[in-house]
Amino acid sequence: MSASFKEKQDSIIEDFQVFDDWMDKYEMIIDLGKDIQGISVEKRKDEQLIDGCQSRVWLKAEINNTRMHFSADSDAIITKGIIALLINVYNGEKPETIVKENLYFINQIGLQEHLSPTRANGLLEMVKRMKIEALKYV
Amino acid sequence: MSASFKEKQDSIIEDFQVFDDWMDKYEMIIDLGKDIQGISVEKRKDEQLIDGCQSRVWLKAEINNTRMHFSADSDAIITKGIIALLINVYNGEKPETIVKENLYFINQIGLQEHLSPTRANGLLEMVKRMKIEALKYV
Amino acid sequence: MNQTPDYIEGIRSHFPLLKTKVHDKPLVYFDNAATTQKPQKVIDRINAYYSTENSNIHRGVHHLSQIATKDYEDARIRIKNYIGASKENEIVFTKGTTDGINLIASSLGELMTKGDEVLISAMEHHSNIVPWQLLAERKGIVLKIIPIHQDGTLDMLSFEEMLNDKTKLVSITHISNTLGTINPIETIIDRAHKVGAKVLIDGAQSIQHGQINVTKLNCDFFVFSGHKIFGPTGIGILYGKESILETMPPYQGGGDMIKRVSFEKTSFNEIPFKFEAGTPNIIGGIALGSALEFLESIDTNQAFAYEKELLKYAEEALLQIANLKIYGTSALKTSLVSFNVGNIHPFDIGTLLDKQGIAVRTGHHCTQPLMDFYGIPGTIRASFSIYNSKEEVNKFIHALKRAINVLS
Amino acid sequence: MNQTPDYIEGIRSHFPLLKTKVHDKPLVYFDNAATTQKPQKVIDRINAYYSTENSNIHRGVHHLSQIATKDYEDARIRIKNYIGASKENEIVFTKGTTDGINLIASSLGELMTKGDEVLISAMEHHSNIVPWQLLAERKGIVLKIIPIHQDGTLDMLSFEEMLNDKTKLVSITHISNTLGTINPIETIIDRAHKVGAKVLIDGAQSIQHGQINVTKLNCDFFVFSGHKIFGPTGIGILYGKESILETMPPYQGGGDMIKRVSFEKTSFNEIPFKFEAGTPNIIGGIALGSALEFLESIDTNQAFAYEKELLKYAEEALLQIANLKIYGTSALKTSLVSFNVGNIHPFDIGTLLDKQGIAVRTGHHCTQPLMDFYGIPGTIRASFSIYNSKEEVNKFIHALKRAINVLS
Numbered sequence A, B: 001m002s003a004s005f006k007e008k009q010d011s012i013i014e015d016f017q018v019f020d021d022w023m024d025k026y027e028m029i030i031d032l033g034k035d036i037q038g039i040s041v042e043k044r045k046d047e048q049l050i051d052g053c054q055s056r057v058w059l060k061a062e063i064n065n066t067r068m069h070f071s072a073d074s075d076a077i078i079t080k081g082i083i084a085l086l087i088n089v090y091n092g093e094k095p096e097t098i099v100k101e102n103l104y105f106i107n108q109i110g111l112q113e114h115l116s117p118t119r120a121n122g123l124l125e126m127v128k129r130m131k132i133e134a135l136k137y138v
Numbered sequence C, D: 001m002n003q004t005p006d007y008i009e010g011i012r013s014h015f016p017l018l019k020t021k022v023h024d025k026p027l028v029y030f031d032n033a034a035t036t037q038k039p040q041k042v043i044d045r046i047n048a049y050y051s052t053e054n055s056n057i058h059r060g061v062h063h064l065s066q067i068a069t070k071d072y073e074d075a076r077i078r079i080k081n082y083i084g085a086s087k088e089n090e091i092v093f094t095k096g097t098t099d100g101i102n103l104i105a106s107s108l109g110e111l112m113t114k115g116d117e118v119l120i121s122a123m124e125h126h127s128n129i130v131p132w133q134l135l136a137e138r139k140g141i142v143l144k145i146i147p148i149h150q151d152g153t154l155d156m157l158s159f160e161e162m163l164n165d166k167t168k169l170v171s172i173t174h175i176s177n178t179l180g181t182i183n184p185i186e187t188i189i190d191r192a193h194k195v196g197a198k199v200l201i202d203g204a205q206s207i208q209h210g211q212i213n214v215t216k217l218n219c220d221f222f223v224f225s226g227h228k229i230f231g232p233t234g235i236g237i238l239y240g241k242e243s244i245l246e247t248m249p250p251y252q253g254g255g256d257m258i259k260r261v262s263f264e265k266t267s268f269n270e271i272p273f274k275f276e277a278g279t280p281n282i283i284g285g286i287a288l289g290s291a292l293e294f295l296e297s298i299d300t301n302q303a304f305a306y307e308k309e310l311l312k313y314a315e316e317a318l319l320q321i322a323n324l325k326i327y328g329t330s331a332l333k334t335s336l337v338s339f340n341v342g343n344i345h346p347f348d349i350g351t352l353l354d355k356q357g358i359a360v361r362t363g364h365h366c367t368q369p370l371m372d373f374y375g376i377p378g379t380i381r382a383s384f385s386i387y388n389s390k391e392e393v394n395k396f397i398h399a400l401k402r403a404i405n406v407l408s
């Protein structure tokens, strides 16, 4: 695992440890969502859509000098915050890293519930899509 | 309730009280079945058939001088014994009595289980058919 | 005034799950339109069944089988009485509301021909839409949609205009699971019968909020799910008028629904068994009976009245919140409220409510066409039951305000 | 030698119902082919579910809904692993075996056309006969019956002759519920595939008597009921190969099985959800998972081997009885035995066995064509499970002799 990839995850875990209350954690998630580069409504394309049953996510992937760069948006700001977490970890990594390496921070910060396997709006689906995008450049 | 109708039921209840063991009660039921007038295989008619899921009963009803007279047979001898109980109570009664009066002996001797409401081979179905036959002469 | 009445506390004490904590907060369960909690009586019944009488039913000569059969058939009788049907052969056990509607669509549908019309409304649950779309494809019947007004009530004028002698069935929800609207089904049944159409009432929501009497209603079919009336999952009821059920071909084939099978010719059992192929959900039926027994043991009139009070109380508090919009503002409404706040996504609010121990449902509630009508992706829905209290509504409102704060 | 091994006593101790008395006699439960008893683990799981996590699943934002969803989907994975399927989307929850076969008959049946042939055998359960008869009527497909020999084995020569390029499906029971015959399904699957036919295995009986691996078997569909493998009623499994399930149209319409509903156009969800309309039997699925967990916690090899020993032991004892005839004498047999004694009606024997605490099944066992084949109204069937013992067989034989005495 690349140092930076691990560091980024550990730093998220650390950030989350500060808060006891779930509301505070979610405030942080929401703030993260506000910080990332979104995709404005006009620019959203159908093929970018990860359609969930609760909220929708648009995901754009590019490669820049062997490094992946994602941007994303969602109609729900918590969903956008969650994908921001992924983007913060994945952006700047090589496609190989993204395809191969494990995201352990999710379990540690207690977001497993977003890992619901049955519906497409979960983290799992986003991670899957991001890996698929990365795979194109491997 | 006619005296005889009640007496016949009470006497069955008495007879059954002698036995503690179910096997003995059933031996008695079987013997009763052997005693009644059956319907030989050749003489059985389709319209006499009470078709059950477990065993089959043929029931013949006649009126004789304002009094009902039943005969019956079954491919299962316990079933024949059970209808024999009914016949012993009903035979010689007026159709009105059969249509109107209650058979209380069944519950008292513990044969309720044969009263299963869901399938046609139960006592209920036999009683119903006997009442329908009696109704024709009311 | 806001104190929970003793009779509600009394009812509440029967439901063990309500003592659960979620994210370390006492649970406020406002997702009753999705499924209700189960009284201890139902849980105990299941336990006792599996521990002392479990057996396959019908046809069994042995003791356990006879007891289980009797208990299952007794449950049928209890259900018959609870909904005011006249005969127990009018009570068909199904898997749930969805299964019941599919049974009708498939079996009654066999009797329909190209050009026959089926009417549903714009507020139906997917379970009362898709089976008819599938039937339309299979049989060429025409599916027509009764429109609704902005307040979430049926456009009865249009309804009357749509009725004609090609109308074979009106299939309509008694109460909207998204809006809470109580539909004027008495009028609908009456009008439909005048043109010779049959009426299927989707009672999934109404069964838990008041006394149903199918005979007085004079509906031809009434369907509901056990899990929405304090009973288990995997069981439901289809009530159908005897005279109609008898004309309908079987749905599924298998054990129990036959009279006699041979490779040359198979004949079918009487109703309701004709529609009950295979080993049924025996304990499901029995435990649904226990749920009704529980309801019969409490003062439901009082409880249903308090539910209505809760709705008013909650709506009043909600309307104090800026930019909050309630969907479904019919004068005749049951105790659930659907809303959105400004442009905040329902999922965001639902998530933050959950983190504060409040269970509500968000999304389209299986009524996407209704969402399209209002031009929204979904709503937040709080739905109440006989064990909920104003105290819980207070907690909900408080948590909602906090969520809005975080999200704004 | 006849003493019950400790591991059987161990297994037995998990099943509370086996301690029941019937007519004041300790119950001997030999009706396992009809339904099995439930281990405490399953009962406790149901209890815990309703007491602490009951909720409607999928789509829910709140905590309980997420836990219940996860547990339900975890059960699906456990079931997938138990039967050796490769992907969990190949596991469809149904109401039971009958529901599963009807689903295939209806959905795969939509893809068949007039003249297509479906093969079943002369020993099928009504659940694997009537759905095909209904399909034959609806679609004009031809239903062909693989004959059997007097010993209750399939006439494989005839089978091979019947196969041709019009054969679209062979639907056959793995184990006969009346005769105990284990059919050579590996060969059947192989031969059927050679002519391009698909194969549906009715695993209602086989699921409780040995390890199943659908991938090794290479069957296209495999169906079974939860209640016959120590799980609850009202739940069953349809395994189907992903590539085939994906080509099949939906069965029932409703919530959960859709992707997007509008009045103009509805699109369907992915498999397995496409086939799971409406609120599922949530606890049914979860508790079926617990039943498999229980099986994984014991040494099933030993238990299944003892079951086979029981069969031999019982058959040897039965054959000592004058005029007793066993139906189903294949060399390959599972642990159930069907018989008649002289001209005594099975119902008579069943009744008197019951009075002595022995639960067996009598009648046609939902295989009337098979009864017609043997020219009998029914049989007495004793069927064993992993918790039965030779001691119980002794009691059964003793009671049987007494019954015969009384009836002769």
Ligand SMILES: Cc1ncc(COP(=O)(O)O)c(C=O)c1O
Binding pocket: C255, C278, C279, C280, D033, D034, D096, D097, D098, D099, D125, D127, D128, D173, D175, D176, D177, D202, D204, D205, D225, D366
């Ligand atoms: C071989 C076979 N097939 C099908 C069935 C039907 O199973 P269920 O009644 O659980 O749907 C049974 C159960 O009796 C069976 O033994």
Ligand SMILES: Cc1ncc(COP(=O)(O)O)c(C=O)c1O
Binding pocket: C033, C034, C096, C097, C098, C099, C125, C127, C128, C173, C175, C176, C177, C202, C204, C205, C225, C366, D255, D278, D279, D280
């Ligand atoms: C109005 C309405 N109809 C039908 C259904 C479907 O019920 P089930 O999922 O129990 O089959 C529901 C439940 O969500 C409902 O609210």
